[in-house]
Amino acid sequence: MSVASSQFSRCVRVCQNRSCRKQGAKSVLDAFLQFPVSGVTVTGSSCLGQCGNGPMVLVLPDMVWYSGVHASEVPLLVEQHLVSNRKVAHILYKRFHSQNENN
Numbered sequence: 001m002s003v004a005s006s007q008f009s010r011c012v013r014v015c016q017n018r019s020c021r022k023q024g025a026k027s028v029l030d031a032f033l034q035f036p037v038s039g040v041t042v043t044g045s046s047c048l049g050q051c052g053n054g055p056m057v058l059v060l061p062d063m064v065w066y067s068g069v070h071a072s073e074v075p076l077l078v079e080q081h082l083v084s085n086r087k088v089a090h091i092l093y094k095r096f097h098s099q100n101e102n103n
């Protein structure tokens with residue numbers, strides 16, 4: 001898949017299942033919906049299989065996972081990842097990403 005096509009067909013999935021909901025996933029989803037980005041669809045999702053590390057956010061097709069996302073971090077995630085194509089290192093899910101990953 002080319003860079004151009006991945007930029008224009010992204011989907012952000014914000015887990016809304018029980019564990020992530022308890023950790024604030026509703027406010028994270030609401031925050032994403034306040035910052036729409038052209039070509040990016042944001043949806044709530046069922047359990048992403050990483051319960052207890054939430055709120056979990058998965059960016060597709062990039063396959064980039066964020067964990068413990070707080071609503072206040074959403075503007076940064078939108079600006080840095082969805083607009084500028086740079087991962088937000090400090091909230092990358094360490095189970096699937098190395099700490100030094102930033103692009």
Ligand code: FES
Pocket residue numbers: 015016017018019020021046047048049050051052054056
């Ligand atoms: S409840 Fe969110 S990953 Fe399972």
